[in-house]
Amino acid sequence: MVVENIGPALANLADPFVIFLMTAGVLLGIIMGSIPGMTATMTIAVLLSFTFTMDPAHGMMLLLGIYGGAVYSGSIPAILIRTPGTPSAAATLFDGHPLSKKGEAGRAIKASTVASFVGGVISVLALMFFSPVIAGAALEFRSPEFFALAVFGLTIIASVSGDSITKGMVSGLLGMLVATVGIDPITGFHRYTFDMAKLLTGVEFIAVMIGLFGIAEGLRKYSQGIDDDTDEADQEMSGVLPSGSDLKSIMPVSVGSGVLGAFIGSIPGAGGDIAAFITYNEATRWLKDTVPAFGDGNIRGVAAAESGNNASTGGALIPTLTLGIPGDSVSAILIGALMVHDINPGPGLYQDEPELLYTIFVGFLVIYILILIFGLLGANYWARLINIPSSHIWPVILVLCVIGSIALRGNVFDAWVMLGAGLLGYAMRLRGYPLAPMVLGLILAPIAEVNLRRSLVLSGGSLDIFYTSPIALLVLLLSAAAITVPAVRSVRG
């Protein structure tokens, strides 16, 4: 199955326009990730509108290029100025910045580039080989199992994002509530449409995502002070390739972290930040008596964190493409990007769109090769991007948010929805509510609702149907544990 689909995928990717899109995506991702405060999620949400009229496979190449590039380059400011460019690079600064202080920033960035490549490639291979198996098993799933999976996706993201599970759950449920606006998928009843024709098909959730990740983040940045420029990064780097001894020392830890990072990334809700913290922590546990110690500028610490966070990117696509349950907030937006083209990710995708899927897999591998090449060749240039003041960038991003939401359906109404979501997101961030669960709620609500109601119709209104299916029962128990275990721990603590 895998081999026979790779040929058509390669043929799709050999198009010069597709190569241009992958390159543009990687460069945009690296540029935005290098600027502190610009995340992969925000960049993808804001630039999603550029893919609306493209072939879905081509659009995905641009977006995956941004995703991989931004997750990789977040490490550059983490190493140079102790400020992670994206949240997933937070674990990179433990050893990356001490190396920079010793004047070895170039060495750290090269190690981070190679480790990101290794982690990324391992995760894409995991995606390529495991996801058909998972999708095959999921073809047996019926309504109760899909409802249970949607609940699982929501509870797990509520428990891992932010400090408060209750706030995470409220955020996710609010997303679900917003998604109920529009025509009821089963009876055709108009819910909360207020007689507005534009609300019949529901709130455009891409507009909501742009608002939550673009406008809300922008308002936050302005309230913190737009021109509080970061420290100057002034180290020059020599050469392009890492030294042989560095390569030898980081390879085993990069491979191990890649495997672990891909696994963590595949858990719905656990993104690059969590993957990097866990892989870094595991590296410090497994590798004892290292000189210098972890935290004092050990090159293997940089590799562990960077391989881990990039490995989460391919991992996150596993539940996204096989079950329709997003692995993190970026993959939630990628689901939105596919749904614009009437493609619904889920187990059926492997039967309906094998060519698209394998183009995504092979294309993502090519994207990681591009990241390796541009990362090593351009390290000196990317390092200088850190000094770009955010006052030059945010005005442009705000305009991109507006045009991105107008472009959805060619009307200003969706821009108002986007602005409203931005204001709500800003208020929620101020009060400590994480926004990622809300986006997941938006995506998961239709899956949860339709499958819950179908299950109840099938069972004649009885809840038996959920505990007579072993898979649904297991997944629902795991969901309950995802909320209660940390809650009990916090009450005790």
Place this chain on the structure above:
Amino acid sequence: MIKQKVADTIDQLGPSSLRSNPLAVVFVLLAVTVIFSASQFPDDGQVGPGFFPILVSVGIVVFSFADILTETESDLEISEYSFRPPAIVLGLLVAYLLVMPVTGFLVGTMLYMPAILYYSGIKSKPLMAGLSVGLPVLLFYIFARVFLIRLPEGIIPISRLLPRLPLVVIPGWL
């Protein structure tokens, strides 16, 4: 002991903790409104169109109360912020969207850019002029002329005066 706990819980739900968590109160009120209105939806037994909104809203009420009971002030990052700048940025965005049906996207953005750039502290006139004219024109060409997406033209469609692009067919696009 249980009595004491119940009394403590009621104390925690008092006016002061509700004031310190106004968003949770708003969410509870919203959820209660939804529960009330969704219960009026036509019902074909247990699983009508109102069933799911009610279920989700009950969840919002439960978790919001749990949040009010467990929240401590130290969780919040609110003190680091000042509210004037985001209010101004939001005001500019509202004005931008309000005038767009009149001015169209192109001219509206040309008016919005200098305002937001100035507010963001950009003093260089050439940079301001370049971004204020260049960005709207670039985005107009990409979206309206390459992607063929209809952007608001406004009362006087000035954007139609921009020269057309030579027709280039990019395989796979459109």
